[in-house]
Amino acid sequence: LLSKQNTLVLHLRLHSREQIIKRNCFKMVRQVALFFVALGATSSASAFSYSAGRSSMSRLELNVVTDPYSGEDAVETSEPVTGSIPIATLEKMIDAPLTVEKKLPRMSESIPFLKRPLALTGELAGDVGFDPIGFAKNRETLWEMREAEVKHGRLAMLGAAGWPISELLDRKIAEWLEIPSVLDAGDRVPTFLNGGMEKVSPKWWGFCLGLAGAIDLYSIQRARSAGLDSGYIPGDLQFDPLGMYPEDEEGKKRMQLAEIKHGRLGMIGILGFTVQEAISKVGVVDETPFFFFPITKTLDTAIQHFSK
Numbered sequence: 001l002l003s004k005q006n007t008l009v010l011h012l013r014l015h016s017r018e019q020i021i022k023r024n025c026f027k028m029v030r031q032v033a034l035f036f037v038a039l040g041a042t043s044s045a046s047a048f049s050y051s052a053g054r055s056s057m058s059r060l061e062l063n064v065v066t067d068p069y070s071g072e073d074a075v076e077t078s079e080p081v082t083g084s085i086p087i088a089t090l091e092k093m094i095d096a097p098l099t100v101e102k103k104l105p106r107m108s109e110s111i112p113f114l115k116r117p118l119a120l121t122g123e124l125a126g127d128v129g130f131d132p133i134g135f136a137k138n139r140e141t142l143w144e145m146r147e148a149e150v151k152h153g154r155l156a157m158l159g160a161a162g163w164p165i166s167e168l169l170d171r172k173i174a175e176w177l178e179i180p181s182v183l184d185a186g187d188r189v190p191t192f193l194n195g196g197m198e199k200v201s202p203k204w205w206g207f208c209l210g211l212a213g214a215i216d217l218y219s220i221q222r223a224r225s226a227g228l229d230s231g232y233i234p235g236d237l238q239f240d241p242l243g244m245y246p247e248d249e250e251g252k253k254r255m256q257l258a259e260i261k262h263g264r265l266g267m268i269g270i271l272g273f274t275v276q277e278a279i280s281k282v283g284v285v286d287e288t289p290f291f292f293f294p295i296t297k298t299l300d301t302a303i304q305h306f307s308k
Contacts, residue, residue, distance in 0.1 A: 104116065104121060104122065105129070107129075108128070108129035108130065109128045109129045109130075110128040110129055110130040111129070111130065111132060114132060116129040117129065117131040117134065117136060119131070119136040119137065119138055119139060119141070119142045120136065120142070124142070124146055124233070124234070124256075125253055125256035125257040125259075125260055126256075126257055126260035126261060126264075143223075143234050146234035146235070147219070147223060147234040147235060149234075149260070149263070149264075150234055150235030150259070150260070150263065151216070151219070151235065152263070152267060153259070153260065153262070153263015153264060153266055153267060154235075154263060156263060156266030156267040156269070156270045157262055157263055157266035159266070159270045160265075160266045160269040160270055160273070163189060163270070163273050163284060164284055164285050164291075164292055166183075166189050167183065167187055167188070167189060167283045167284060167285040167286075168285055168292060170182060170183050170189075171183060180199070182196060182199040182200055183196075183283070184196055186277075186281050186282050186283055186286070187282070187283035187285065187286050188277045188281070188282070188283045189277075189283070191274055191277070191278075193274060193277070193278040194277055194278065215237075218237065219235070219237055222236070222237065222238075233256065235259075289301065
């Protein structure tokens with residue numbers, strides 16, 4: 001009986017020793033794995049930092065310890081990083097997607113046989129590398145030029161809509177208000193080339209200039225107070241009464257691109273209206289009636305004209 005008891009005690013001791021050895025081996029393997037995870041994260045971070053940062057990170061000493069606050073395993077580092085980095089944080093660092101800077105083309109996208117201007121980095125919506133004269137010398141002048149482009153584009157969009165509307169409705173409104181119409185015999189609006197600018201009331205000129213000046217001063221003050229690295233984009237006046245500006249970054253870029261494209265088309269359209277009326281001596285509405293009148297009226301007018 002005594003022999004059996006001694007044998008049982010010996011077996012229990014051997015089994016306990018095996019469990020201790022397995023536990024210690026498991027801990028050692030776990031510490032080695034955590035060490036290599038931390039080392040890989042440190043190497044990935046140092047590869048995308050400045051040289052000074054790389055040299056500092058390469059001298060870090062990593063020890064796997066237990067965080068006293070959370071009770072979780074962590075990696076303790078030496079200076080310049082103080083404290084402990086939780087393992088969960090290291091896993092997030094490893095799994096996080098790397099931001100790779102987009103390589104800019106050497107040649108202009110809009111004019112392939114010319115080099116891309118250095119200031120045009122694609123940061124702003126509608127940037128296709130078009131600056132053949134070289135107005136944008138650096139980022140600051142680029143933003144000033146974009147401010148001017150956005151302002152002119154918005155005015156051109158208003159003008160492109162208001163020009164034909166005024167030719168359609170000016171005589172009716174003037175007759176209703178019992179005031180003389182500002183259109184000439186060819187139904188042309190007053191311009192520097194068409195003449196008739198003196199027909200417009202000075203009060204209306206004063207109102208338009210005052211409103212435009214107030215908006216322009218507000219935009220200049222907002223641009224100067226915001227700065228280049230504050231997230232401000234040229235032309236941002238925080239004016240969105242209908243709530244059409246998206247919340248996500250992709251939607252914002254899409255809306256900015258749509259505005260700058262429509263603004264550029266508006267500027268081309270206003271130039272076309274001006275040249276067309278100066279040469280043809282006929283209003284835009286009368287020159288292209290199929291854009292502004294019902295098709296039946298346009299066909300009736302055309303039939304009457306050719307039947308004479």
